[in-house]
């Protein structure tokens with residue numbers, strides 16, 4: 134019996150093969166003797182899943198026994214991408230599986246390509262959440278992630294005639310082996326209704342009498358750490374019709390319609406909102422937020438109550454991390470549960486609330502801050518609106534005592550925005566007031582928060598404000614996506630220890646000029662470029678030369694990220710080549726310019742940028758006089774797995790936001806780790822990258838953060854760029870077709886309209902590009918810069934970010950599950 138009980142799954146080739154074939158027969162229900170690649174992928178994933186579940190169980194039991202302070206990481210978005218390769222690498226059994234499969238006649242890499250992306254998020258914030266989960270698991274922290282299980286993830290971007298079209302991403306179509314449905318872990322979530330009063334022991338209480346109820350069902354996604362058995366949980370909620378329905382209604386009315394109406398509950402977790410910039414007071418979105426918050430908190434409080442009976446100790450056991458303001462209704466919800474359901478006094482409840490929440494903001498622009506119309510909140514969550522008003526009222530009283538009757542400051546700091554056509558709840562103010570710590574995502578971001586967006590709050594509570602520079606996980610962004618570079622690094626460092634301790638990458642500096650190392654480095658990079666070139670040809674039909682410099686900008690399309698500056702630069706390059714003497718063309722460094730990214734479906738200008746990219750590409754790629762000297766390709770449907778292919782294969786990457794607009798940026802870190810050089814503005818985390826690897830190893834250009842406001846004020850008094858103006862005129866006058874369509878795009882970058890200062894930065898952008906060309910010609914120097922980029926990327930691991938959060942924000946400690 135004991136033999137059976139400690140019998141962990143075995144990882145020798147025969148056991149793995151038996152496992153896979155069993156899953157082919159019993160899970161996929163195919164013949165063990167005949168199954169295709171996709172079926173093999175399904176069986177393989179289930180076999181990996183079994184191993185994840187084992188460790189997940191052990192870890193959860195260990196956490197339960199040890200009962201450490203736990204971190205609950207709340208985020209409405211997680212961009213997990215694919216799980217297969219990541220899982221087997223973190224479990225340390227990739228090669229075991231590859232061997233086992235080979236004997237069965239399958240190639241591991243081919244099967245891994247069968248997997249679709251889990252794209253439950255939009256951009257940087259969502260991928261950061263995913264990277265942070267990997268680091269939390271690897272560093273053995275007792276953490277749980279909570280999110281929503283959208284049925285439709287980020288839309289699929291399809292390009293027709295150069296225009297973006299959005300198609301639904303029904304990602305669960307073919308099943309999802311990476312989740313475990315927990316039919317017994319479910320909670321009722323309530324909406325609408327009224328607030329009434331009740332008297333209990335002579336004490337008045339508010340009671341929320343809801344008008345609608347849905348059920349939140351848990352889906353658990355195991356997150357394995359690397360080099361540890363710890364496997365933590367990402368719990369995603371799906372909405373289902375409530376089990377607590379009033380059966381009476383079925384008897385009185387139309388049975389069919391009653392069922393159909395019940396089914397509407399599922400719409401709550403149906404679709405991810407694709408916008409990542411503006412907040413329109415949409416009821417469904419608000420419902421999603423509360424659904425998420427209510428289910429997560431019921432789960433967290435239930436777990437706490439299993440072991441504890443006094444809420445005073447909650448702050449010693451629970452840290453709640455708010456990823457942006459999206460989950461910040463949690464603050465009002467905890468107050469409601471404490472006061473209305475647990476009957477704590479307001480003041481006791483408030484004391485506890487102020488000790489458990491920390492808040493990280495991922496935006497800079499004030500107009501991007503989340504607001505909820507008061508009327509909307511009042512109808513959907515009437516009791517929460519009262520609570521928010523009460524929190525605000527108390528805060529305003531306290532504030533008056535501290536700052537006096539400075540009404541304009543009071544109104545700026547109020548949670549309620551009274552100005553404007555409709556009253557709004559400012560979720561950022563609520564989050565700042567109720568959190569013990571407010572974090573920025575890079576040093577410069579915190580500076581801007583302190584002096585602009587949260588200036589008033591910073592002056593009141595300077596000690597609340599901190600920053601933790603973002604990172605990315607080297608497991609996903611080197612080990613999984615660039616296996617050859619990974620092997621090369623380990624070979625020269627003589628250890629794989631850098632995969633858990635990324636500072637060791639610094640050891641590569643020693644070999645940066647070593648001829649043998651450079652040779653091997655170049656070879657790895659070339660193989661990656663070949664792989665990327667094949668993908669480009671398959672996607673766009675454009676054949677590109679491997680010897681050209683691969684110059685890449687992949688990220689969401691936004692005006693502040695300035696893809697348009699890149700395009701105008703490309704047109705300028707094209708123009709120069711065309712106007713050159715034939716003999717001079719030999720001196721041109723050939724380039725393949727690669728752009729990729731989604732535009733929010735309602736973001737007109739961003740969509741026009743995509744169209745312009747295609748129009749320019751059409752012209753350049755079909756100009757026989759240009760040939761291999763310049764190619765432009767747009768990579769459609771940019772997502773995590775596309776990034777895993779593109780990042781390792783690029784020579785130069787662009788991070789060229791107007792200084793002061795990118796809170797951090799994390800794409801720059803992925804490229805840096807892979808030895809791709811950066812052409813960038815001194816914005817967000819790039820400022821800190823410059824400090825780590827030195828400006829001489831990058832191509833930095835453009836206005837600095839402190840210059841931007843003055844430049845903007847100057848308006849048309851800024852120094853014009855004739856080259857820039859000429860190119861904008863070409864676009865406007867129809868040189869690339871679609872004359873009328875591009876007019877508004879041109880308006881957005883001309884004269885006073887040029888809010889993001891493209892024209893001002895253009896000349897220095899061209900200089901930076903010229904330096905990049907010069908450096909590329911000297912391949913020895915370029916390779917050295919490339920090696921030094923990887924060597925200096927250690928700071929930008931989420932391992933460092935998470936360690937900092939654990940220490941100075943969450944107050945949690947590792948809890949390593951023994952073997």
Ligand code: 26M
Pocket residue numbers: 210255256257258259261406407408409410411412413418495496574603795796797798799817
């Ligand atoms: C808004 C309205 C409706 C639906 C969704 C949204 C929304 C979703 C995501 C708004 C913002 C969202 O994310 C913002 C974001 O991704 N910010 C980026 O965060 C990264 C991680 O900190 C930073 O590196 C980037 O600089 C920052 O732009």
